[in-house]
Amino acid sequence: MQFWQSIARTPTDQIVPLARHAEALGFTGVTMADHLVMPVTMKSSYPYAGGGRGATDQGTPYLDPWLLCAYVARKTESLRFLPYVYVPALRDPFSVAKSISTTALLTGDRLLVGIGVGWMEEEFALVDRPFAGRGRRTDELMAVVDELLSGQMVEHHGEHYDFGPVQMAPVPRQAPPVLVGGHSPVALRRAAKARGWLGVSYDLDAVFPILEAIRVLRSELGRSDEPFEAAVALNARPEPEDLLRLEEAGLTMWVNPVRVRRDGTPPSLDERRAALDRVAERLIVPLGG
């Protein structure tokens, strides 16, 4: 089981000490979020209640995920990085491929790419890209990204993107694995075709049917033997046995979410470090992570 720590919405000056602390304790990596701006009035509702408290308050800090990965990578040795999740359909495939390739190279291939189709309609309106049909557009966009990351002269003639020969450089030796977030049936299918699935926060018992659905989808796709990651956070603090049961069912990554105080204020660096220490003591050490 891999242990991942969310550093989303963490005050900037706490990020590096927290990441280093996580690395020293045996966490595999850190996750971060992706938002351009927060609309003051929002009609879209955050679809992942539970893990999202404070996620959409104005003034919540969201650094650009790729810059954050590149920066923290230079301050750590082996920690891995996973945007959880990045929304490609807010961008064009060339900018997305450029961000991913540069980040993969500057992190020394310590990057995993978590993507989602997005839920905040206002953000799509701001960047003038269609919200409707974003799932199909995301699929084609990521196919284009794959082509660009080959580093070859490539062309593409599809439904949403159509261009003659172009070449991107630099590219990493190997494209980083792409993991897909969301738990709608279509999101699970998209994940089953990719290198992994990223869930949100669930009650323990709710995770098993999702993992089973993914197992069936991957088997139908003939991909059961391909490498695959599956990640969730849990609403209740897990016991080691809980994680062992989930691991047997196919979970590979447990994400320790950002904790907020009861009054909604962000914890201090010491409180955050202490929370990581408890995770290490209760879960990482017993499970030999």
Place this chain on the structure above:
Amino acid sequence: MEFWQSIAVTEMDQLIELAQLAEEVGFAGVSVADHLVKPLEIRSRYPYSEDGEPFWEADEPFPDPWVLIAALAAETSRVRLMPYIYVLPLREPFSVAKAVSSAAVLSGDRVVLGAGVGWMQEEFELVEQAFAARGRRTDEMLEVFEKLMSGAPVAHEGEFYNFDPVQMSPVPNRRIEVRIGGHSPAALRRAARHDGWVGVTYQPEELEEIVATLYEERVALGRGDQPFDVMLGHYSTRADADEYARYRDAGATSFHVPPWRYRGEEEFSFDQKRRSLEVFAERYIVPMAG
């Protein structure tokens, strides 16, 4: 007087160390470049070469400038960091503001936004941004950029961008300096409205004319007495600092030293690059500072 070293089109595995060396020997800043992809066929004329052809090959590295700047920020402590030149209208203002604000926050306010309107129409077509009116759109983007950088809820109604109140976080403590590249009359007028102008290579007399135009524009805007940076690209091969002194007297305040790749046909090993930084500092940076 400031010297900046470009690390454009340089081997990816040398970038960090070269930036650190540049900082060590006394460069004020390090610049990076910006291109998404190279099309096989480019109809657009490159405005900064005699034959209108770009200098670089399709497989030469153009890492994302802001992601690279974030990594450089982590590995250096003093040098300022700037794209030479970031093509604003290839993007929308929100992604730009997010990347630049993040770079400024992570670097402790060491970022300069070196911005231009671009020239390669093919690149605009690829990302589906309009090439026509890109100058006017750049101006409005910079307006939106400044608003978002306030960190307050801001709305905007303009020719190209319209939105209800939104808020960006985090934003840097200090205002981000904006320097404009290009030497067309429109580019000079645009530069005068911001914090500096970024040029390529000129004769000292040409520079004098440009500086006079910039000054006139700035006086007309009531900004004649505010700080303004004039940066030009120049690489001297002389053994003394005379050339740089001449350009300084013509109004240059910063020099941008081109990357090794553009200093003739010679291949530079890492050690040769290191040596060139040291020699450059001895010959020019130290004397010009004295």
